[in-house]
Amino acid sequence: MNDRFYLSLAINEAWKYQGLTYPNPAVGCVITDKNGAILAIAAHKKRGLPHAELEAAKAALSKLNPLLIFPSEANELYDFISKNHNNLLKNSTFYVTLEPCSHQGLTPPCAMLIALLGAKRVVIGSLDKSEKAKGGAQILKKAGVEVEEGFLKDECDELLKPFLLWQEGSFSFFKLALRLDGTYDNGIITSHEARVFTHEIRSVCDLIVIGGETLRTDNPLLDARLIEGKAPDALICTAKDVEKTANVFHVKNRKVLIQNSLDFPKQYKNIMVEGGSNFLNVMSEKVDRFLIFHSCDFSQEGSKRVEIDLKLKLLYQGFIGNCSFGWYRK
Amino acid sequence: MNDRFYLSLAINEAWKYQGLTYPNPAVGCVITDKNGAILAIAAHKKRGLPHAELEAAKAALSKLNPLLIFPSEANELYDFISKNHNNLLKNSTFYVTLEPCSHQGLTPPCAMLIALLGAKRVVIGSLDKSEKAKGGAQILKKAGVEVEEGFLKDECDELLKPFLLWQEGSFSFFKLALRLDGTYDNGIITSHEARVFTHEIRSVCDLIVIGGETLRTDNPLLDARLIEGKAPDALICTAKDVEKTANVFHVKNRKVLIQNSLDFPKQYKNIMVEGGSNFLNVMSEKVDRFLIFHSCDFSQEGSKRVEIDLKLKLLYQGFIGNCSFGWYRK
Structure with missing residues (x-):
């Protein structure tokens, strides 16, 4: 299995929630461990709920340490994972349909979280061009994470289309x-x-x-x-x-x-x-x-x-x- | 990801070839390595072509050793894999929608191959009740392979239905x-x-x-x-x-x-x-x-x-x- 397979799983997962995420984009995320085993397939489900990357990090950590009890509120979850990841996701790969966000919205920036978790590599579909959220790839690169951009771009752009149109009107x-x-x-x-x-x-x-x-x-x-x-x-x-x-x-x-x-x-x-x-x-x-x-x-x-x-x-x-x-x- | 996820991938792959495999059943197979990384998702495509397990073994070995050049004919492929697997699939898990066959048909028995490859575990959907092919699980168990039977049985039985009806008429x-x-x-x-x-x-x-x-x-x-x-x-x-x-x-x-x-x-x-x-x-x-x-x-x-x-x-x-x-x- 290759990058195409993993990112396609993320795209497919995101489409399940197309129409439900307004005003946020439908985004999917797959995490694999250093051996290529899938740890999580997740998506952003609804405004106010965790972004896809945070959902996926939670699912992956829950798989690796079933004893962890996660808070459900998105900010508390972000905070909890930041403190309790125990390097379990070190050297993992994140596959995301959209560039991880760089900003503090209802939830804190996903790019910071991925860097903090010690991911080795992030494969990104569409780049985020919105003024408030763009720049996630830059944060990751500065933190030493290997970043691939524009992978399966057409499919990811299609998934993102409603979000882009909301920006335009x-x-x-x-x-x-x-x-x-x-x-x-x-x-x-x-x-x-x-x-x-x-x-x-x-x-x-x-x-x-x-x-x-x-x-x-x-x-x-x-x-x-x-x-x-x-x-x-x-x-x-x-x-x-x-x-x-x-x-x-x-x-x-x-x-x-x-x-x-x-x-x-x-x-x-x-x-x-x-x-x-x-x-x-x-x-x-x-x-x-x-x-x-x-x-x-x-x-x-x-x-x-x-x-x-x-x-x-x-x-x-x-x-x-x-x-x-x-x-x-x- | 768990057994349900991997076997579901195998079921889904098999359905793509439903209607094309007569007189053989539509069968899917997923192989994961000892860390749970997916090595192959494959299906039986047509009579005379390799069974799902053999297709999957080929795809998995090809991923692990891209230099291998496989023969295309099913019997030669079986033979080639038997001699050139180099224990690369040792301790792998096979997920199969149907019990691996025990008999020499157009191709040799898949159960023997899986045992030979050193698989640790085989998760089976439907049991094969046909006189000529049944008994694969027994072969695997005797060879020391851990076998789970009847996993996602209803879904696998539904996939198998045309084959069962051919047996009846x-x-x-x-x-x-x-x-x-x-x-x-x-x-x-x-x-x-x-x-x-x-x-x-x-x-x-x-x-x-x-x-x-x-x-x-x-x-x-x-x-x-x-x-x-x-x-x-x-x-x-x-x-x-x-x-x-x-x-x-x-x-x-x-x-x-x-x-x-x-x-x-x-x-x-x-x-x-x-x-x-x-x-x-x-x-x-x-x-x-x-x-x-x-x-x-x-x-x-x-x-x-x-x-x-x-x-x-x-x-x-x-x-x-x-x-x-x-x-x-x-």
């Missing part, structure tokens, strides 16, 4: 749920697990966008009730009047915007678009990515079908609760 | 190719790479089954021309007369059977069924598994849709040439 994606045969309807299509996952993604979006047709036929809540998460603000794109009795208006701590235009209001950065065939036709040129779920069912009851000419490229394929899902781009 | 699967939106038509749906893969699978089937409707509307060759492989015999299930001018009759070294019944003739063991909505409706109760390809396209041109009530369970999800494919069961 906003990232938007169209979420679609279909049966295996392409049908959908107003009822539930995907499994409970897949819907929980969708609500987790919704809960970190700041805006959810639907068309007037979905509002009138589905009357959805568009909240994150399955995980008791925060509902994003809602934007209804319609030329018609909207009844204020609709469910979408009766969710706490959420604004509802109604407009006769398809432009996303500028104050929102992480935008989920939901809908069926008509809204996909209207929005397919505007969104950056597509998140498409497929259940494993065929159904003669499913009367609605998507009608659009659209050629996509599959970026990552996942599986949750007997549903497959893919992140696609044009 | 026949294994059949329905192959379907759809766009992302569930549409299909008489033209080409999937990528060249996906079609090459399908022809590789066809070339090891002994029978391909279609309905009269497919014959009349598609007039398919049903051969394996994309890989210059052997075309399977063809069975056309129809109550109507069939024109002998159809393409299916003009493929070398193939029999064409026509019958007004859906029963598979008993002399065939590895049976691929192809068709659209109507034939899937007719055949869904008769076939053992489903192999469904999805391209990444939506198309308004695709006028045909599958209409059936069918709930499936996804067993393995793969990706080839921007098409995803899944093996499903009911």
Whole structure:
């Protein structure tokens, strides 16, 4: 097994949490020991939780010393690992999809931690060009760590794309749920697990966008009730009047915007678009990515079908609760 | 990383070749060294090619001694490795989805090889219950190798299912190719790479089954021309007369059977069924598994849709040439 294999494991692990990490990038990290044995495969899961490198260091140390009891809060974890690593990760290699951060954000800088742990080598996919976090590779090199940059760069840049778009303004994606045969309807299509996952993604979006047709036929809540998460603000794109009795208006701590235009209001950065065939036709040129779920069912009851000419490229394929899902781009 | 992780890698690798290994089972093998570093992830790819264990031993030795030049023929490879392993795999662990074989088939017994290489431990998924190949675990134990049996048994048994059904009579699967939106038509749906893969699978089937409707509307060759492989015999299930001018009759070294019944003739063991909505409706109760390809396209041109009530369970999800494919069961 080689660098490509280990970094690919990190990329794959990071994609599992794509859509959940806003405003942070989806990042994966694999640690191997001096003999090349994998000690950890980890990813950043959510804002406020440990960065991928810290998650991986925890998993690796836990494997090497099962008696260690780690604090769960990210800053305490960083501090604990700094003091209790016992050189167990000396001469290890870190494979990270993104350059380790150099700054004190919600958590302290990962580059410092990796240097402190005595890693021999760090293989980096994308370089971090953000003003506040860049420079991690420099810190590592100064500490005498061997650094390789730009490894599997295209794959890592693709993984990083939503983060880059947030920096520039906003990232938007169209979420679609279909049966295996392409049908959908107003009822539930995907499994409970897949819907929980969708609500987790919704809960970190700041805006959810639907068309007037979905509002009138589905009357959805568009909240994150399955995980008791925060509902994003809602934007209804319609030329018609909207009844204020609709469910979408009766969710706490959420604004509802109604407009006769398809432009996303500028104050929102992480935008989920939901809908069926008509809204996909209207929005397919505007969104950056597509998140498409497929259940494993065929159904003669499913009367609605998507009608659009659209050629996509599959970026990552996942599986949750007997549903497959893919992140696609044009 | 633990036994579950390593054996899962082996299972996943084996699934990539499901459908291609007839009459042999799809088997995967991972080798780790005494420190737990992965030395090889391999699978049995095709009848006559090395078994998974032999493929893995070759890959592992090649990694440890890049100067070794291996013969490609399976028996010569077995012999070469027996003489040139130089104890490089001493104290390694083998993870195999199926008990290593104990018999001389087209290739010599894998259990003997693993013992000879000085493996410390072998973790086995399914036990081999076939009369001719069983007993590998016994050989290993007698040689002092630590053996764990029945690890991730359910997953490994599922992987092995086609092989078990061949022993009992026949294994059949329905192959379907759809766009992302569930549409299909008489033209080409999937990528060249996906079609090459399908022809590789066809070339090891002994029978391909279609309905009269497919014959009349598609007039398919049903051969394996994309890989210059052997075309399977063809069975056309129809109550109507069939024109002998159809393409299916003009493929070398193939029999064409026509019958007004859906029963598979008993002399065939590895049976691929192809068709659209109507034939899937007719055949869904008769076939053992489903192999469904999805391209990444939506198309308004695709006028045909599958209409059936069918709930499936996804067993393995793969990706080839921007098409995803899944093996499903009911």
